Each structure stands twice: as structure tokens, then as C-alpha cells.
Amino acid sequence: MAKRSSGLSWLAVLGGASFVLVALSVAMIFLYAPADATQGDVQRLFYLHLPAAWLAYVSFFIIFVSSIAFLLRGTPFWNRLARSAAELGFIFTTLVLLTGSIWGRPIWGTWWTWDARLTTTLILWFIYLGYFLLRAYITDPERGARYAAVLGIVGFVDIPIIHMSVRWWRTLHPQPIVVRSEGPNMPTEMLVTMLVTLVAFIVLYLFLLIVKYRIETVRDAVLELRAETAN
Amino acid sequence: MWGQLLAILYRDLLSEWRAREVVIGMLVMALLTLLVFNFAFDLTGAQRAASGSGAFWVAVVFATLLGLGRMTARERQDGAWEGLVLAPVERSVIYVAKLLSMVLFVAIVDLVALVVLAALFDLPVFRPGVLVVLALGTVGLCALGTLFSVMTAQAKAREVLLPALLFPLAIPVVIGGVRAMMLELSGAGAEAAPWKSLLGGFAVLFAALSVLTFGVVVEE
Numbered sequence: 290m291a292k293r294s295s296g297l298s299w300l301a302v303l304g305g306a307s308f309v310l311v312a313l314s315v316a317m318i319f320l321y322a323p324a325d326a327t328q329g330d331v332q333r334l335f336y337l338h339l340p341a342a343w344l345a346y347v348s349f350f351i352i353f354v355s356s357i358a359f360l361l362r363g364t365p366f367w368n369r370l371a372r373s374a375a376e377l378g379f380i381f382t383t384l385v386l387l388t389g390s391i392w393g394r395p396i397w398g399t400w401w402t403w404d405a406r407l408t409t410t411l412i413l414w415f416i417y418l419g420y421f422l423l424r425a426y427i428t429d430p431e432r433g434a435r436y437a438a439v440l441g442i443v444g445f446v447d448i449p450i451i452h453m454s455v456r457w458w459r460t461l462h463p464q465p466i467v468v469r470s471e472g473p474n475m476p477t478e479m480l481v482t483m484l485v486t487l488v489a490f491i492v493l494y495l496f497l498l499i500v501k502y503r504i505e506t507v508r509d510a511v512l513e514l515r516a517e518t519a520n
Numbered sequence: 521m522w523g524q525l526l527a528i529l530y531r532d533l534l535s536e537w538r539a540r541e542v543v544i545g546m547l548v549m550a551l552l553t554l555l556v557f558n559f560a561f562d563l564t565g566a567q568r569a570a571s572g573s574g575a576f577w578v579a580v581v582f583a584t585l586l587g588l589g590r591m592t593a594r595e596r597q598d599g600a601w602e603g604l605v606l607a608p609v610e611r612s613v614i615y616v617a618k619l620l621s622m623v624l625f626v627a628i629v630d631l632v633a634l635v636v637l638a639a640l641f642d643l644p645v646f647r648p649g650v651l652v653v654l655a656l657g658t659v660g661l662c663a664l665g666t667l668f669s670v671m672t673a674q675a676k677a678r679e680v681l682l683p684a685l686l687f688p689l690a691i692p693v694v695i696g697g698v699r700a701m702m703l704e705l706s707g708a709g710a711e712a713a714p715w716k717s718l719l720g721g722f723a724v725l726f727a728a729l730s731v732l733t734f735g736v737v738v739e740e
Contacts, residue, residue, distance in 0.1 A: 360736055415688040422684050426675040436671045439733045440685065443664070446729060447689050454692040454718060458699070 300499060307496045310489035314482070322482040334392045336482055340490035341384040345413065347494075348378025349445055352420075356441030359434065365509060368434040371441055372424070373501035377494060379417040385410055405456035412451050416444045430512060524609045528617035531604075535594065536625070542590045543625050546583040550633045553579035554640065563641045572641045573701040576633060577657070577694055583629045584622075584661055585683055588669040591622065595673065605738055615666065615734040619727065622662040630654045649704040649712060656719035657697035663727040664689055671737055692722050 318336045325332035351374035359367035389407065390400050401407070420440055427433035475483075536542050557563065557575035595601035604614060634654070638645040668685045672678040700715035 360733075412688050412691055415684075419681075419684040419688060422681055423671070423675070426672075426677050426681050428676065429674075432674070435736050435739065439667070439671065439737060442733065443667070443726065443729055444689060446725065447692070450692050450718075450722060450725075451689075454695045457714065457718075458695055 300496070303492065303496045303499070307489065307493040310485070310492050314486040314489040317482045317485055322479050323476060328396055331392055331395050334388045336486045338385060338388040338392065339483065340487045341381045341388065342410070343487075344490060344494050345378055345381040345385050345410070346448075348374045348381065349413065349417075349441075349448065352378065352441040353445035356438035356445075359438045360442075368438070369502055369505040369509065370498075371437065372505050373498050375417060375420050375424075375441075376501055377497055379414070379421070381494075382410060382414045382417060386414060403458075405452060405458070408455045408458075409448065409452040412455075413448060416447075420444070430509075521610070521613060524613050525617050525620075528604070528609070528614060529620055532591075532617065532621035533624070536621075539594070542587050542594070543628055545590055546587040546625060546629045547632055549586045550579040550583040550629050551636060553582050554633060554636055558640065568641050569643060569705040570698075570702045572637055572643050573698045573705060576637050576701065577697045579633055580626065580630060580658070580697075581661065581687075581690070581694060583633075584626050584665055585686065587622065587625055587629075588665050588682060588686075589679060591618075592669050592673040592678070601673070611735040611738050612731045614738070615670075615731055618670070619659075619662055619666045619730075622666050623659055626658045626662055627655075630658060643705050645705065647704055647709070649709040650701060652716060653697060653700040653704060653712065653719065656716060656723055657693050657700075660693045660719055660723035660726060661690055663723055663730055667726075667730040667734065667737070670734075692718060696722070 314336070318333050322333065322336070324330055352371045355367040355371035355374065358364075359371065386407075389410075393402065394400050420437060423440055424433050424437050427436060554575055557571075557578070561571050561575070562568075563571050563575060595604070634645050634650070637643055665686055668682055672681040672685065675681050696715045696719045700712040700719065703709060703712040703715070
């Protein structure tokens with residue numbers, strides 16, 4: 290609690306940076322990046338879609354690591370970090386599904402298709418949902434933290450298997466165009482816009498993660514005080 | 521350790537033999553699901569190997585969910601679970617015993633549902649390959665199901681929570697089970713080999729992971 294004043298200003302700088310970067314990336318997406326030759330303006334959704342997709346999966350990785358650390362150490366830090374990452378991961382997964390769906394309508398001619406990556410991301414969304422339900426329905430917070438950690442580990446291990454099973458089942462998603470061994474296949478303006486948006490999303494993500502972590506800390510403190518006064 | 525395992529298994533099977541509520545309930549659920557599927561989809565046409573496999577696995581998953589719910593409900597009666605946890609037994613032994621009794625119950629449902637599937641939809645189900653697919657899929661489904669049923673046993677709204685956890689994570693079993701069974705039924709059993717290894721790998725991986733984490737789950 291003593292660190293509050295200095296921490297807050299540091300956080301304000303991070304928040305300001307993410308605001309400026311997001312504003313810059315929005316400007317670049319609409320003004321700097323050229324329209325796609327075949328897809329037209331709809332392609333601009335891709336700049337949001339890709340960073341959101343990466344962060345959706347990065348969040349689950351953070352949950353996985355925090356869950357293991359929580360089970361080994363039992364410190365509230367890891368539990369709060371997992372909780373914070375889960376909420377952000379859920380938001381970014383939703384964003385991926387929405388932007389992908391809006392893009393798919395004019396390009397693929399359908400809002401939804403049972404392609405491997407789409408299906409895996411949808412299942413990821415449902416796993417996040419189950420994670421929140423587990424946290425919400427188990428009233429004892431200590432027990433809820435342990436169970437959520439188990440689900441965080443089991444769920445993360447399951448995702449590659451889900452992806453593999455769905456891929457064998459069917460696939461239609463465009464092949465990777467940014468991360469490829471022979472280098473990205475897009476004009477420089479598009480690539481720069483992509484990178485700026487990615488950096489903006491990462492800074493925004495860090496900012497939101499820290500804010501969310503603080504909220505979780507305060508919530509834990511409130512629960513503790515409530516338990517103390519009840520005794 | 522084997523003695524303890526058998527003792528817990530005997531306890532579960534004996535109480536089921538006396539009450540006869542879990543397996544009967546699961547069977548009714550599975551058969552009704554197959555019946556309803558018959559009205560929902562055409563299970564008599566040329567595509568019936570595919571639709572029959574799908575109907576079969578949906579019936580098995582529903583019956584498993586119901587059975588897991590009944591099993592935990594029984595453990596809550598008269599402090600049965602507390603008694604079990606207080607016994608000087610490794611947590612992992614409790615998990616394996618619970619898993620085995622659940623696998624046994626689901627296997628009974630598998631076999632009865634298979635006979636009904638053969639009779640109603642005229643499918644050549646009694647092939648060794650089909651039984652292998654069933655065995656692997658059932659163990660995988662029960663491995664995660666047993667872990668989650670203990671995790672959700674103390675929660676409010678556990679009837680909502682258990683399917684919400686089990687369904688998304690068990691999707692590889694559903695896809696693999698349906699595909700492998702369809703290939704076996706349509707006489708292309710050789711192509712089912714990758715699916716069988718997926719089902720087998722899933723079962724081994726999540727049974728092992730559950731054994732490792734079960735001690736954390738029942739830490740009182």
C-alpha cells in the first residue's frame with residue numbers, strides 16, 4: 290500500500306502510452322496502410338485480428354504458468370495473475386471471433402465456418418467461460434483458486450490436442466502470412482502498420498493486466514476484511 | 521496399494537449393486553438419446569455409419585455426465601466422501617479407483633447402447649476395432665470426467681458447472697470417437713489408426729495429469 294503514489298504515476302505513463310499507441314495504430318490502419326488489392330477495406334480488420342489472436346493464446350499461457358507456480362508456491366500473486374490474464378484472454382478471444390466473423394462474411398461468404406483455427410478458438414472461448422464459472426460457483430476462495438489452477442493446467446495442455454483433432458477433421462483458414470520461414474508476404478506499409486498495432490496491443494495488454502491485477506488485490510483485501518469483521 | 525485400490529473399488533461397486541441407481545439412470549439416458557436422435561436425424565439411410573456414430577457418442581457423453589453427477593451425489597450422502605478422504609490412502613489411489621468404477625459403468629452403457637445401435641440402425645458394430653475405439657474413448661472421457669466431478673462436487677450449480685468444464689475439454693474424444701467409429705463401421709478400419717492413437721494418447725495423458733493434480737483437488 291505504501292508504494293501506491295509512485296506506482297500510480299508509473300501506471301499513468303503506461304496508460305498514456307497505450308492510448309497514444311492505439312490512437313496511432315488506428316490512424317495508420319485507416320490512413321497509412323494501403324487497401325488490399327483483392328479484399329479491399331475489409332482487410333484492415335486483420336490488423337486487429339492478429340494481435341488479438343496472439344494475446345488470446347498468450348493469456349492462456351500466462352494462466353498455465355501462473356497455475357503451476359500457484360500450486361507449487363501457493364502465493365496469492367500467481368492466483369491474482371491467473372485471474373487477471375483469464376479476464377483479458379476472454380475479452381481478446383471474443384474480439385478475435387467477432388473480427389474474424391465480420392471479415393469472413395464478405396471474403397468467405399459466411400459468418401462462420403468449421404475451420405480448424407476458428408473451431409479451436411471457439412473451444413478456447415468456452416474453456417475460458419468454464420474457468421469463470423468454476424471461479425464463480427465455488428464459494429470458498431482458497432479452494433476455488435486451487436481448482437482454477439488445475440483447470441488452467443489441464444486446459445492449456447488440452448488446447449494443442451483440440452487443435453490437432455479439429456485440424457484432422459477439416460480446415461479452410463488462410464495459411465500464415467506473417468510468421469513464415471521465407472519472411473512475411475505483404476507490402477512494407479502493411480507490415481509496419483501490423484507491427485505498430487501489435488506493439489500498441491501489447492502495451493495496452495500490459496496496462497490492462499496491471500490494472501486488473503490491482504483490482505484483484507483490492508478485492509482480496511476486501512474479502513479478507515469482511516472475513517475478519519465476521520469473526 | 522493394490523489392496524486399497526480394490527477396497528475402494530469394491531465399496532463403489534457394492535453401493536451401486538445395492539442402490540442400482542447410477543448405471544440404470546445412465547442406460548435410460550443413453551437409450552432415450554438414441555431414440556430421440558432417430559427422430560432428429562435420418563439414421564437409416566446410406567450415411568447411417570456417420571450419423572449412427574455421432575448419435576452413439578452423444579448418447580455416451582450425456583450418460584457419462586449423468587453418471588458422474590449421480591456418483592458425486594451419492595458421495596455427499598452421510599459424509600461418505602469425508603470418510604473416504606480421511607482414510608489413510610494416497611489421493612491418487614482414490615482417483616484411480618473412482619476412475620475404474622466410472623469406466624466400468626460407462627462400459628456397461630457402451631455395450632448395451634451398441635447392441636441397440638446394431639438392432640435399430642442395422643450397423644455391423646461387433647468388430648474388434650469398434651471395441652478398441654470404445655475402450656480408449658471411454659477411458660479418456662472418464663479420466664477428465666472423474667477429476668472434474670470431484671472438483672465440482674462442492675460447488676453450487678454443479679449440474680451447470682460439470683458439463684461446462686467437461687464438454688469443451690473432451691472435444692477431442694468426441695471427434696476422435698465419432699470419426700474412428702464411423703471408419704470402422706464403413707469398413708475402412710485401417711484409416712482409423714491415427715484416431716485411435718489420438719484417443720489412446722488423450723486417455724493416458726489426462727489420466728496421468730489427473731493423478732498428479734488430484735492431491736491438490738482433495739487437499740482438506
